[in-house]
């Protein structure tokens with residue numbers, strides 16, 4: 001299935017109640033054959049309004065880290081587990097993730113990345129391990145079949161707590177190294 005075909009399914013999806021309250025489906029953006037894919041948890045308000053993931057303050061901060069470590073923003077693909085915004089930016093419910101995860105699996109198949117980076121605790125707990133603790137495990141690498149995976153702090157967490165920014169930079173530098181290895 002192509003990304004366009006998967007997006008069309010998301011546009012009309014009502015598999016969870018968020019499909020009825022969204023303004024736009026927030027499917028994904030970036031290089032459709034990216035070696036490096038970032039996955040967050042769910043769209044926020046600006047993403048819901050524009051239909052594009054990571055366009056708000058958190059997204060701009062992520063862009064700065066990509067720039068700082070020399071990963072071209074247009075080389076990566078960015079999406080979320082949920083394609084529709086939870087009201088008031090609350091955390092996704094497990095049943096919403098269960099309903100939506102099939103689309104992420106299809107996206108990963110279509111993009112076929114070598115490296116998947118989870119943005120934040122919720123994505124890491126879903127994609128790497130339910131036991132994942134972001135303060136303990138950020139920046140660690142996990143080999144999962146065809147993918148190398150790791151998780152970093154969600155950029156919105158960095159906006160709330162500046163003390164995490166140095167760890168984020170170190171993790172992003174390691175991601176750049178791994179990225180350079182897989183695109184050689």
Ligand code: SF4
Pocket residue numbers: 010013014015016017018019020082083084085096099100
């Ligand atoms: S969040 Fe996912 S499962 Fe729920 S309606 Fe939107 S596309 Fe469907």
